[in-house]
Amino acid sequence: MRFQLILNLATALGLVFAILLVKLTHAQIIELPPLAKARDANKNNRIERNEAAGPLAPSFNEIDCDKSGGLDGNEIRGFFDGTDCPKPSVALRANILPELPPLAKARDANNNKLIEQTEAAGPLAPNFEEIDCDRSKALDGDEIRGFFAGTECKAPETSAQAGRMPSSAAPVRAENEILFNLYLPRTATIFRKIVLPWTGAITASTKGRIKIKFSAASLAPVNRQLRMVATGVADAGMGIHHFTRRRTVTARVSELPFAGRSSEAVSIAVWRTVQKFAKPSEYRNVELMGVVSPPPTLIFNTKKAITSLKNFRSFKILAVGSLVRPAKLLGAPVVGIPLPFAYEQFSRGVVDGTFSNYGGLRDYRLLQFVKHATPVPGGVGNTSIFLAMNKKIFSSFARRDREAIMGVSGETFGTYAVGWDEEEILSARLAKRAGIVETRMTVRDLAELKKRWSALTPAWIADAGKLGIDGKSAIAFYRGQVANIEGGR
Numbered sequence: 017m018r019f020q021l022i023l024n025l026a027t028a029l030g031l032v033f034a035i036l037l038v039k040l041t042h043a044q045i046i047e048l049p050p051l052a053k054a055r056d057a058n059k060n061n062r063i064e065r066n067e068a069a070g071p072l073a074p075s076f077n078e079i080d081c082d083k084s085g086g087l088d089g090n091e092i093r094g095f096f097d098g099t100d101c102p103k104p105s106v107a108l109r110a111n112i113l114p115e116l117p118p119l120a121k122a123r124d125a126n127n128n129k130l131i132e133q134t135e136a137a138g139p140l141a142p143n144f145e146e147i148d149c150d151r152s153k154a155l156d157g158d159e160i161r162g163f164f165a166g167t168e169c170k171a172p173e174t175s176a177q178a179g180r181m182p183s184s185a186a187p188v189r190a191e192n193e194i195l196f197n198l199y200l201p202r203t204a205t206i207f208r209k210i211v212l213p214w215t216g217a218i219t220a221s222t223k224g225r226i227k228i229k230f231s232a233a234s235l236a237p238v239n240r241q242l243r244m245v246a247t248g249v250a251d252a253g254m255g256i257h258h259f260t261r262r263r264t265v266t267a268r269v270s271e272l273p274f275a276g277r278s279s280e281a282v283s284i285a286v287w288r289t290v291q292k293f294a295k296p297s298e299y300r301n302v303e304l305m306g307v308v309s310p311p312p313t314l315i316f317n318t319k320k321a322i323t324s325l326k327n328f329r330s331f332k333i334l335a336v337g338s339l340v341r342p343a344k345l346l347g348a349p350v351v352g353i354p355l356p357f358a359y360e361q362f363s364r365g366v367v368d369g370t371f372s373n374y375g376g377l378r379d380y381r382l383l384q385f386v387k388h389a390t391p392v393p394g395g396v397g398n399t400s401i402f403l404a405m406n407k408k409i410f411s412s413f414a415r416r417d418r419e420a421i422m423g424v425s426g427e428t429f430g431t432y433a434v435g436w437d438e439e440e441i442l443s444a445r446l447a448k449r450a451g452i453v454e455t456r457m458t459v460r461d462l463a464e465l466k467k468r469w470s471a472l473t474p475a476w477i478a479d480a481g482k483l484g485i486d487g488k489s490a491i492a493f494y495r496g497q498v499a500n501i502e503g504g505r
Contacts, residue, residue: 048089049352051366062086075237077138083117093352116157130154139163143235146249192417193227194218194409197250199234199241201356205375206401209435210308211254214403217424222417228252238354245404246301252405257307258337265479266294267400269494270309271338272476273469274394276498279437282309282398283430285497293490295483302404303411305421306429310373311440312395313339316386317369318362321455325464334358334370341475342396343371345468355380362386371396374443375436383450390455392465397472403429 047053048061055067064086068076072087079091115121116129123135132154136144140155140163147155147163196215200207215228236244241255242264257267267290276282286307315322317331328348335343336354343350351367355376361367362385370382377383403425410418448454457465477487 049092051351051353051361052087052089052092060086062088063092077119078237078240080119083119085118117160120155120157120160130156131160139235143249192225192413193229194405195251196228196230197235197241197244197253198230199236199238199253199255201379204379205436205439206308206310209439210429210432213432213435214306214424214429218421221420221424226413226417226421242302242402242404245406248406248408250406251409252305252403254401254403256337257400257402261338261479264294264298264402265476265483266290266298266485266490267307267402268338268476268479269490270398270400272472272491273342273392273397274466275398275495276394277312277502279309279311279398279433279440280431281498281501282400283307283433284427284501285494286400287427287430288497289490289494292493293480293485295485297483299402299404301407303407305403305405305425306427307400307402308430308433308436309398309400311375311437312392313371313373313397313399314392315369315371315390315396316377316382316452317388317390318385319368319388321388321453322390322457322461323455325461325468331368332366334361334367338397338399339371341472342469345471346465358382373440374447375440378443378446383447383452386447386452388455389447389452390457392457393462 048056048063052063052072055063055069057067058064063072065076068087072079072092076087079087081091116124116131119138120131120140123131123137125135131140133141133144136155140147140160143163144155147159149159196211198207202208218226218228231250235249238255239259241253242260244250245253257264258271261268267286269289270282270286276285286309290304290307319331320327322328325346328346331348332351333343333346333348334351334353334355336352340350340352348369351361353361353367355370355372358367358370359381362382369386372382374389377386410421413421473491477491480487480490
């Protein structure tokens with residue numbers, strides 16, 4: 017009798033706790049972004065897998081930080097902002113790690129809390145051996161969560177594990193063959209004009225001893241490219257610095273507006289700035305092979321010529337990453353969708369404009385929608401893109417091959433950006449033929465624009481200071497390098 021009373025009391029308390037937990041959880045959930053909210057068929061303020069569309073669909077597992085099977089506003093905004101999933105507390109981690117994540121648990125046919133190779137699906141299947149840290153031919157909760165978190169396998173700690181090989185090695189590949197992860201379309205200007213010439217130069221400089229093999233499909237979302245290379249999922253790859261903005265701060269100096277007129281000048285200047293000011297922690301476990309920045313960014317819209325900054329209040333601007341804050345400082349409503357997914361948004365009239373260069377409009381088939389262009393002297397801000405190789409892989413090559421690779425990388429890699437500049441000129445001509453009209457800002461509006469965007473500089477300096485970098489000196493050096501290169505000095 018007493019036991020039953022205790023049991024009933026415990027059940028009641030558990031129910032109360034569960035209700036409170038649900039209420040607390042829902043209280044902390046941020047509203048879905050507008051486009052996601054429109055997809056929320058059951059109006060539960062979450063996007064389930066069957067509701068996911070656009071960039072949310074292929075990256076659903078990655079975005080679902082809590083592995084709940086649904087995406088809330090925090091998770092969706094974090095994905096488009098390029099922020100990492102929050103790490104669980106030590107106490108929480110101790111409780112949940114032994115268990116399989118929910119989606120993996122559903123695949124556990126024999127309920128042994130392990131995922132065998134026959135049960136693996138999604139990203140677990142092609143990366144099974146990489147994830148299987150203890151070489152047990154089965155994945156536990158630790159290994160699966162470690163894979164999605166981008167953490168390296170722990171070295172064996174006990175004598176029983178001594179014969180097992182940790183899986184920090186790269187995926188199976190041919191000897192002296194570099195697996196380059198490609199998340200960009202092969203038609204993209206950066207691939208045709210920069211990546212391909214670089215890979216060709218490597219093969220030529222090493223006399224065929226080192227070859228580059230491109231992945232058939234991306235092995236990680238765009239905001240996980242650096243982590244993917246660092247952990248050996250791919251041997252090499254490239255990605256946007258803003259998506260690792262807390263880690264790779266120095267190269268993000270290019271995001272400041274009004275910096276440079278050419279891709280080549282900015283690319284070389286960023287590389288020199290990184291070499292002089294960057295901290296080793298920014299590129300741990302990878303060998304930085306080069307950086308590149310696209311041609312200066314303009315403001316495009318489908319409605320009318322910009323005659324006043326007040327016009328931006330009525331424009332829904334498509335922007336992501338480093339371009340979100342400049343758009344908000346203009347007073348424009350922001351739609352956080354990357355350019356690769358912009359076609360659908362423009363075709364449906366969801367957005368009215370975007371920040372891009374002419375090449376971006378051409379690459380992503382947006383020329384037919386855009387009618388007006390507003391140049392910004394020196395650009396809205398230049399995204400910087402890293403090219404990195406797994407440090408262990410790079411170190412495994414013979415000295416002569418390492419020297420040959422670096423001979424066509426580094427600052428030399430930045431010179432390939434001249435091809436991007438040439439392509440931009442061609443794309444601008446095509447844009448004008450398509451009827452896109454450029455309208456330059458008045459002196460007054462340009463002065464007001466510089467005033468509004470001046471807030472971007474101290475924000476970057478503060479980020480640099482957190483790493484012990486003298487931000488003011490780095491900016492001065494970077495801008496000086498751009499000016500020297502563009503001036504032919």
